[in-house]
Amino acid sequence: MKKTVYILIGVAGVGKSTYTEKHSTSNSIILSSDSIREELFGTLAMQDKDSHTKVFDLMNSRLKNALTDKQPTEIFYDATNLKRNRRSHLYRTIKSINKEADVVCLVFSKPLEKIIEQNNQREGLKRVPEAEIRRMYKSLEVPKIGVDCDRMELASSVDISDFEPEFAGDTTHDSNYHKETVREHINMTIRNAKQTKDEALIKIARFHDLGKFICKQYIEEKGIARFIDHEKVSAMYHFVAMQNDFSEENLLILEVIFQHMQCHNGFSDKYINKHKLTKKELSVLSAFAKIDDISRIV
Numbered sequence: 001m002k003k004t005v006y007i008l009i010g011v012a013g014v015g016k017s018t019y020t021e022k023h024s025t026s027n028s029i030i031l032s033s034d035s036i037r038e039e040l041f042g043t044l045a046m047q048d049k050d051s052h053t054k055v056f057d058l059m060n061s062r063l064k065n066a067l068t069d070k071q072p073t074e075i076f077y078d079a080t081n082l083k084r085n086r087r088s089h090l091y092r093t094i095k096s097i098n099k100e101a102d103v104v105c106l107v108f109s110k111p112l113e114k115i116i117e118q119n120n121q122r123e124g125l126k127r128v129p130e131a132e133i134r135r136m137y138k139s140l141e142v143p144k145i146g147v148d149c150d151r152m153e154l155a156s157s158v159d160i161s162d163f164e165p166e167f168a169g170d171t172t173h174d175s176n177y178h179k180e181t182v183r184e185h186i187n188m189t190i191r192n193a194k195q196t197k198d199e200a201l202i203k204i205a206r207f208h209d210l211g212k213f214i215c216k217q218y219i220e221e222k223g224i225a226r227f228i229d230h231e232k233v234s235a236m237y238h239f240v241a242m243q244n245d246f247s248e249e250n251l252l253i254l255e256v257i258f259q260h261m262q263c264h265n266g267f268s269d270k271y272i273n274k275h276k277l278t279k280k281e282l283s284v285l286s287a288f289a290k291i292d293d294i295s296r297i298v
Helices: 016-023 033-041 049-068 084-097 112-120 130-139 160-166 182-194 199-207 230-242 248-264 269-275 279-294
Strands: 004-009 028-032 074-078 102-107 151-154 217-219 224-226
Touching: 004 016, 004 084, 016 028, 016 074, 028 033, 028 049, 033 049, 049 074, 049 084, 084 102, 084 269, 112 130, 112 160, 130 230, 151 230, 160 230, 182 199, 182 279, 199 230, 199 248, 199 279, 230 248, 248 269, 248 279
Parallel strands: 004 074, 004 102, 028 074, 102 151
Antiparallel strands: 217 224
């Protein structure tokens, strides 16, 4: 019987384990890194690197068994799974064991303050330090079909309006490159994109820098700000806004938002192959980079 592997993606405290408990059946197996950590070490406390490796070695051994046995037919792989590179390796491993397996990325997302509120209600070692929650929130990388999954799904009951408080205001760039505010830059980018009459470019412009509001880090000694990983948060906003409408255009927009900062470094053949970037995606990335570059006060 065909297997379905659900790779859960989301920061600690966002509701992944609650989801698996609700949706698992007698034909399911839940592979949880937290449960295995408790099984091996009797605690959820983070161990050293070797202990962390032991947790995932056992988790992946059980995954292999589940993929080759007749039962179960559903496998929930419950960890944070924030990085696309790690999920890509997992995806290839699953396919090498059972090429017929259907791999689904289940993405869990809620506004940051809501996650922190829920995390604070957890007891003991299940409660994660707030700084770690914030770090994870900014580092979540959206999935891509053919790279880390066969299908994807927004598993949380949220829409983009829930996140509006995170990007409702404005802030200065505090940068030698941008004299305008973040909101002014976004609006300039939208106006310039509209001149192309390309709806995809207009949507990219609307979302591409929304993550800056929550990712701004002011470096006092240098008198400048950095917006590290803002493109990841921006892409997550668009993933939520899609509401599981994974049309070709929506997926194109999602990937361009996620990749738009890479334009500053260029796209090597290795990078293109790693992310399976198409000619269409590279073309739109190039077109948007030109719009993004002129949308500023010199």
